[in-house]
Amino acid sequence: MSLIKELFGKSPFGPLAQHAKKVHECVQLICPLMEACIKGDHEEIHRIQDQVSKHEYEADKIKHEIREQLPRRYFMPVEREDLDNFLHSQDEVADCVQDFAVILFIRKTIIHPSLANEFREFVNHIVGLSQTLMNATEEMQALAEASFGGAEAKSVLERIGGLSEGEWMADRLQRKISKHIYSIEDELDPITIIFYEKMLHSLSGVANAAENTGDLLRQMIIK
Amino acid sequence: MHLIVIGVAAFMCLYMAFNIGANDFANSMGDAVGSKAISIRPALIIGAICELAGAVLVGTYVSNTLRKGIIPLDTLENSLSASGMDRWEIAAIFSLGMICALLGASLWLHLATKFSMPASTTHAVVGAVTGFGIISAGWAVVNWGQIAKIVLSWIISPLAGAAIAFMVFKLFARLILGQRTPVRSAIKYAPGIVFILALVVLFSILYKGHVVEAIAGSFGLEPGRKLDIIMFGAVLFISATSALLSKLLIKKNLQDVGESRLTEQFRRVERIFGPLVIISSCSVAFAHGANDVANAVGPLAGMVDVFMSAAEIEGAEGLQALMSDFVPFWILTLGGVGIVIGAVTYGYKVLQTVGFSITELTPTRGVAADLAAASTVLLFSRLGVPISTSHTLVGAICGIGLARGLAGVNAKIMGRIFMVWAITVPATAFVSIIIFLIAKHAGVHLFFVEVLQNAAQGI
Numbered sequence: 001m002s003l004i005k006e007l008f009g010k011s012p013f014g015p016l017a018q019h020a021k022k023v024h025e026c027v028q029l030i031c032p033l034m035e036a037c038i039k040g041d042h043e044e045i046h047r048i049q050d051q052v053s054k055h056e057y058e059a060d061k062i063k064h065e066i067r068e069q070l071p072r073r074y075f076m077p078v079e080r081e082d083l084d085n086f087l088h089s090q091d092e093v094a095d096c097v098q099d100f101a102v103i104l105f106i107r108k109t110i111i112h113p114s115l116a117n118e119f120r121e122f123v124n125h126i127v128g129l130s131q132t133l134m135n136a137t138e139e140m141q142a143l144a145e146a147s148f149g150g151a152e153a154k155s156v157l158e159r160i161g162g163l164s165e166g167e168w169m170a171d172r173l174q175r176k177i178s179k180h181i182y183s184i185e186d187e188l189d190p191i192t193i194i195f196y197e198k199m200l201h202s203l204s205g206v207a208n209a210a211e212n213t214g215d216l217l218r219q220m221i222i223k
Numbered sequence: 224m225h226l227i228v229i230g231v232a233a234f235m236c237l238y239m240a241f242n243i244g245a246n247d248f249a250n251s252m253g254d255a256v257g258s259k260a261i262s263i264r265p266a267l268i269i270g271a272i273c274e275l276a277g278a279v280l281v282g283t284y285v286s287n288t289l290r291k292g293i294i295p296l297d298t299l300e301n302s303l304s305a306s307g308m309d310r311w312e313i314a315a316i317f318s319l320g321m322i323c324a325l326l327g328a329s330l331w332l333h334l335a336t337k338f339s340m341p342a343s344t345t346h347a348v349v350g351a352v353t354g355f356g357i358i359s360a361g362w363a364v365v366n367w368g369q370i371a372k373i374v375l376s377w378i379i380s381p382l383a384g385a386a387i388a389f390m391v392f393k394l395f396a397r398l399i400l401g402q403r404t405p406v407r408s409a410i411k412y413a414p415g416i417v418f419i420l421a422l423v424v425l426f427s428i429l430y431k432g433h434v435v436e437a438i439a440g441s442f443g444l445e446p447g448r449k450l451d452i453i454m455f456g457a458v459l460f461i462s463a464t465s466a467l468l469s470k471l472l473i474k475k476n477l478q479d480v481g482e483s484r485l486t487e488q489f490r491r492v493e494r495i496f497g498p499l500v501i502i503s504s505c506s507v508a509f510a511h512g513a514n515d516v517a518n519a520v521g522p523l524a525g526m527v528d529v530f531m532s533a534a535e536i537e538g539a540e541g542l543q544a545l546m547s548d549f550v551p552f553w554i555l556t557l558g559g560v561g562i563v564i565g566a567v568t569y570g571y572k573v574l575q576t577v578g579f580s581i582t583e584l585t586p587t588r589g590v591a592a593d594l595a596a597a598s599t600v601l602l603f604s605r606l607g608v609p610i611s612t613s614h615t616l617v618g619a620i621c622g623i624g625l626a627r628g629l630a631g632v633n634a635k636i637m638g639r640i641f642m643v644w645a646i647t648v649p650a651t652a653f654v655s656i657i658i659f660l661i662a663k664h665a666g667v668h669l670f671f672v673e674v675l676q677n678a679a680q681g682i
Contacts, residue, residue, distance in 0.1 A: 002573045003341050003613055004253035004584070007620060007637075011583045011630035073631030075624025142486045144583065145493075147392070147627040150401020152485050223627075 009073075012083065013144040015066045017137070022059035023090055024134035026052055026097040027127060027206070034123045037104050038111045049101040056098045063091050077148055078220040086216040089209055090137060093130060096205035103202060109195045112188060118180060119199075122173045126203050129166040133210045136160045137217060148221050157221060160214040167211040174204050225530050225678040228671065232318075232523055233557060235325040240519035240561025241568075242332040243344045248274070248562070248570030250613050251511045254589030255504035256574050260497040263574045269501075270508040271563040277512025278520075278559030279552070280428045284607040285514050286550040289348065289521025290528070292369050292607070294320070294356040297543040302360040310536050314529045315671035316359055317542070319662055321522035324351035327655030328518070331647070336569065341640050343611035346647040348518040349373060354652025355659050373608060380599055380610040381618025388595035388622030395587055396626065399492060405485070409492040410473055416499055416590060418466035420597070424506050425458040427513065427601040433549055469498075496586030503593030510600035511612045512559060518609065520558035524550045533678035583630045588623050595619040614644070 029052050036044035066087060070080070103109075111119060136159045139152070146152040181188070181196055188196075252270040255261045296317060303313045328347040335342035349370075356365040399408040428434055431451070439450050473495060525546070529536075532545045539545060596616040603610045617640060624632050662668070 002249045002253060002576050003617065003636075003640075004250060004257055004620075005576055006341075007617065007632055008257075008584055008629070009631075009633045013583070013630055072634040074634050074637060075621055075629060076631035077624075077627035077629065139486070142489055144630060145489045145585065146400045146405075146485075147396045149396055149627070151403045151405075152401070155485070 009071075010069045011144065012066050012070050013140050015062055015069075016083075016087065017140040019059055019062045019066070019087065019090060020134055020137035020140065022055050022062060023094045024131070024138065025055045026059070026094045027130040027134060029055075030097060030100065030123055030127050030130075030203075030206070033101055033104055034119060037109065038116050038119070040108070040110060042108055045101075045104050049105040052098055052101040056094045059091060059094045063087055077144065078223060082216060082220045082223075086213060086220055089213040089216055092209035093133075093206055093213060096202050096209055099205065100199060100202040103195060103198045107191075107195055109192055109199075112184065114184065115177065115180060115196075118173075118177050122170070122177055122200075122203065125166070125170055125173055126207050129163065129170060129207055130210045132159060132166070133163060133214050133217075137213065143221065148223070153221050157218060160217060163211045163214040167207050170204055170207040174200050225533065225674050228318075228674055229527055229530055232322050232325075232526055235322055235329070236519045236523035236554075236558060237561040237564075239325050239329045239332075239348070240516065240558045241565035242329050242336065243515050243518055244274070244562035244565025244567075245569035245573075246332060246336055246342065246344055246565075247511055247515060247612060248508070248566030249573035250616050251508035252504045252570075252574065254507070254584065254593050255501045257584045258493075258497075258500055258586045258589045260500045260586050260589070263571065266501075266504070266574065267567055267571060269505055271566055273505040273508035274512035274562050274566060275556075275559040277509035277514075278516035278562065279512075279555045280434055281432075281509075281513035281601070281604055282516040282520065282555045282558065283433060283550045285517035285604055285609045286521045286524055286555070288369070288373075288607045289352065289517045289609060290525040290550065291543075291546045293349065293352050293366055294364060295366055295543065296546060297541050298364050298366070299356075299360055300542045302364045310542065311672045311675055312668065314533075314536055314542060314545075314675060315668040316663075318526035318529050318671055319668045320355035320359055320659055321352070321526040323659040323662055324348065324355045324655045325519070325522045327351040327354070327658050328651050331651045331654055335643070335647075340643050341613060341636075342643055342647055343613055344515055344518045345609045345611045346377070346644065347651045348522070349609060350648035350651035351655035352522060353648075354655040357652070358656045358659060373610075376603055376608045376610050377614070380603060380615045381621075383599045384595045384615040384618035385622030385625070386595075387599060388591050388619035389626050391594055392588065392591040392623045392626045392628045395591060396628065400489070400587065405488045405492045406495070409495045413473055413495055413499060414466040414470040416594075417469040417502065418462050420499075420502055420506050420594060421462035421465045422458065423594075423598045423601060424509055425461055427510075427605055429454045429458055430605065432605070472498075493585045493587060496590055500586040500589040500593065503590045503597065506597040507593045507600070507612070507616070510597040510604065512562060513604040514600050514610060514612055516555060516558040516562060519561060520550060520554050523558075524554050527551070527554065530675065530678065533675045534681075536675065536679060583628075588628050591623055591628070592616065592619040595622065614640070 029048050033045060033048050036048060136156050139156055142152050143156060177200060181193060185193060248270065251274070252266045256263060256266050299317060300313050303316065328351040332342055332344060332347050353365055353370065398412055399405050402408045435450065435454055439445070444450050528546050535545060536542070596612065596619045599615050600610065600612050620629070621632055623629055
């Protein structure tokens, strides 16, 4: 029996980076979804929603794998709890994207023309935020390689440094759209307004989860 | 006739050495194979050569401790002659005991290997020899001071391995992995690592001791201050040369480094460390041969001393005088060969399971662990203390874990290691006692007495 092999077992950091990639794939479908909704192309929405669902499912599978293969270990470079929370939070991002896709799918909601650009702006901002996070968390293996220190860690910390400001900005944009929606509420039917709210809620959920994940990543690095 | 008895004992020694190779070899070369720096077959070949080299060049010190340090012949003689035994019987009992200890330890190890338990070959032999001592002549005959020193070393060596590995890896992390251009730093420091590895191994061979005297003898030099300085210079020179050679090799193999992404840079750093981890694993194999060959060879050498000098038993001042100063070359070689056989047959199978890539066992981690383990084991080898190479390596790995270099270490396996550690010594003592009592009851020692007396008369 090999002492070395038994002692090491499987590292969660590779799978963590993979999980990040899957979530990233979900995030990248937000803009196409929004465009399809603005254009009123429901077939396209259906197609993209399927894709999101698939990616989210694969992310879940990786998440379960990681949880299963992480029995009690000594000398982990990060706190076990931090790792669990981080994984959970990153998964939330994908879940919120999934929510957004489903909302667009279950009802043919029309985006009022005056709102289109604001929605676009909001969505772009959210996606930009999440992309920043995803680019950082995909570096998980490199972080492990550099033992969570040095130039690599510094670079990652810098990148996720702007996340809380980004999330604050997202909140602002959301308030702006909501205000606009209610200023033209007479032109909109109530259910459409409800669905606008649901869309905004799920998108800001993505931003919140991204910011939270970034925080937890910072905690993992600093330990 | 006495040669036949020695032959049987030598066979026991081979069996023990085989078990040592089977049990431990995968740990020696495991870092290089597990980090995919080298494939199994070449690893087997050079690892085996290093084991043999370590056994032959540095193996004598620990062998001496196991041969005459734990059950000193004079204390045995005093104790047994008080109960009326004559010299011949005492010599026979000693020889029989050594053979039984070897057999007992081997059987236990064979069992452990079959059940995939991480047993320490050193613990096994020390337990077995101590067990024989206690049963043959009571508690007082065992050199408890020596035992205490050994047990203390069993605690210190993994801790030392951990501490050194921690510091070495932290150094790697700061000087190489943490830099903006890790590849550049790796190229800069790699020769230094080669230098240190060469230094450690060469020092263990050439710092005073019998190898130096042999070399000096063939050049007609006398041991003394001048020789020491020459040796020191030689060690430095050879180490520096190997470092320079490696520097040239690295420069030749790597084209322009450039500013590539950090992930790409890390990959290249690990590639640079590939040859380094092969060298470091070889030094662990060397260190293992140096320390563990004694486990097979020490008891054999003890009984060979007695049988080969049978003629002097009558007239010697004390039986202790029969013990030669050094373990003969052929015995060390025998043990080394046994280890190689065990390594190549069983170790091959184990290495195959290590063969898949263990993601965080990268060459950088491997080098740090190996460097710590090899230097600790070689230091204790020169001090003549038998320690567990496996435990030292595990300690080193934990040290790297503490430095955040791993994704953690399996807690369950650590628990298993502790458990086996705790029961090995009493278990082998017990087995060795049983075997000895059976043999004594069957009158084997009286048979030995006859053989010794015949040998003394030249029959």
